[in-house]
Amino acid sequence: MILKTAIIGMGKMGRIRKKELDLHPGFEVVAICDVNESVRKDFPNIQFHKNWEDALNTNLDVVIVCTFNNIIPDIVCSALEKGLHVFSEKPPGRSIDDVKRMIEAEKKAKNQIIKFGFNHRFHYAIMETKSIIDSGRYGKILWARGIYGKSGGENFESSWRSNRKLVGGGILLDQGIHMLDLLRYFLGDFSEVKSFVENCYWKNIELEDNVFALLKTSDNKFAMLHSSATHWKHKFSLDIFLENGYICVNGILSSTRSYGEESITFAKKQFESEVNAIGKPREETIYFDKDDSWRLEIEEFYDCIIGEKRLTSGTTKDALKAMELIDKLYKVEK
């Protein structure tokens, strides 16, 4: 089954998504849309629209939304109304209300799939982590610590990412949401949070550049999160400590490899050992040289559309939970 597809927003993410859609035999990109007219020349053989409403009025099965956060809910709701399947980049809008709007549209829809791009769940190190946790070999999770930091560049203050009207939140909503989603994915829902939401360095923007957060689930699992736009060296790290062992994910593969190699180090707790001192267990590390996350995410989306799979990640529930957490973290600080 070939699905006629439109991509709204042909910036960096739109182009990444297009590349994967072109490689997948089940999608045919028949239309693209961007407010920037100059994009047209890069895709001479595809129907081009400047207005997303016009794009949705073409003969379509699927729409991929890669726009600024402020118009995501309008496009998603409109596409669902028209009976289209929807894949949207994260974050899912700018607020909880945005997500609730989309959930209402989903309820009225006729079994269409709506999926948000919480892409990190499809990285091999994360999949490996999930597999180890689910196997139960290390027992229950005790606590986790996630750091996701990037260096805001020279034009950070004037970038669209720093425009509150367009995006709704700072580094936590933009990038930290991935780490929050992963913490939820592994530890479950958080019932209590504490946070500092700060402008440590970028003083001329009205959005935070650092969030330091503590989170607790109702069954007493704890998480620490640092989301930063002043991490001059890009960093992704997620440590998960369980009753009988630990898992540390370091680095996440990206096109520029600026977050380093992607690896997972894991080990059993060793209190008694003939060869190792306590606190220096025998570790195993797996390095991943390949990032198939974009492909795997699109494959899952397709399989859900044709009914071969049930949507398990990037659901509207995941989107709502992530946004509720972000909202709490912003409000606690106030």
Added chain:
Amino acid sequence: MSGLERWFVLQIDIYGKKDIKMIRYKFLDTSIHEMNIHPNSIFSKERELARMFVSQLEKNNSLVYCPLCKSGNAELFFEKWGQKYYLCETDWSVNLLPLPDQKIMRDYFFTSELAKFRSSTEYQELATRLRQGLWSNLVEWIEGRVRRYVGMDKYHVIDWGSKFTGWINRLEKAHFISNLNMEEPLPPVKSYESTVQADLICLLDVIQRTTNPHELLKKVSKKLSLNGLLIITCRSGSGFDILTLREHSDNVFPLDHICLPSPKGIQKLLEEHGYKVLELTTPGLLDVEFVKNAKGKIPSDQYFQKHLISQFDEATLERMQIFLQQNNLSSHLRVVARRVEDRK
């Protein structure tokens, strides 16, 4: 070509062409040493029995071709006990050529003095005692891969070519197994053939002692369900210790070691038989130690290796072993593959 030149050619071969790495391992276990696995008291007897058997074989000078890639592009690499090992210049596999016939193989593995010695209770009990830790790690690793690629359930497993009763006893305790069969075991392990296709086949240290890897893969494929997993461990001919020590490598000898594929060679073999390689790594722990333990036998033209072994401390050698692990240059090869196509 000197050892160092070979080394650099291998680097270029691995990095300059199609990259077959998707994941790499780093794993140090300071409790595992050559003497723990091959204690001299028993391993020297084992080798001597093997040597006595092999030395009676006829010397054969017929044409040679690589049993893996079928090319005739092989050069004599070294001789051991009157038998010749060739390095295939196409895929960097090391093979004993010409291949021994099936009768010789059967005698060697089933009826020879060596076979009797290996079947003995004393030998099997010692192997169990020495390898318990290794086997536990191996079972845990297999379980981890099964969970990762197939999911949480119980599966029908075939262990192909088992030679240790202790291994079978350990494996059948694994949580992920519903039924366990043994195909083509060596004595004293009893054959327990499966009448249906399995979800998972373990081919542990078997390819290295086969004269026909293609025929072996065909037989294995008949017993493995479509989308089933194949787990392989094997000695690799392109590993650091083998390329360095050649005939002086104590733990590579005829007829236990006939076909020593490189990562590239085994990848090609599996793809030809309808498998998709999910992981191909060389997480060996002992390459550098093997070379260090045989430092007096390092061939005279291996200056780099001599320099490394004689001039550097344990920490450097440990880092070297990690380098070998991470770059598929160790001689202990591990593969996880999925059978994705029916190939006749």
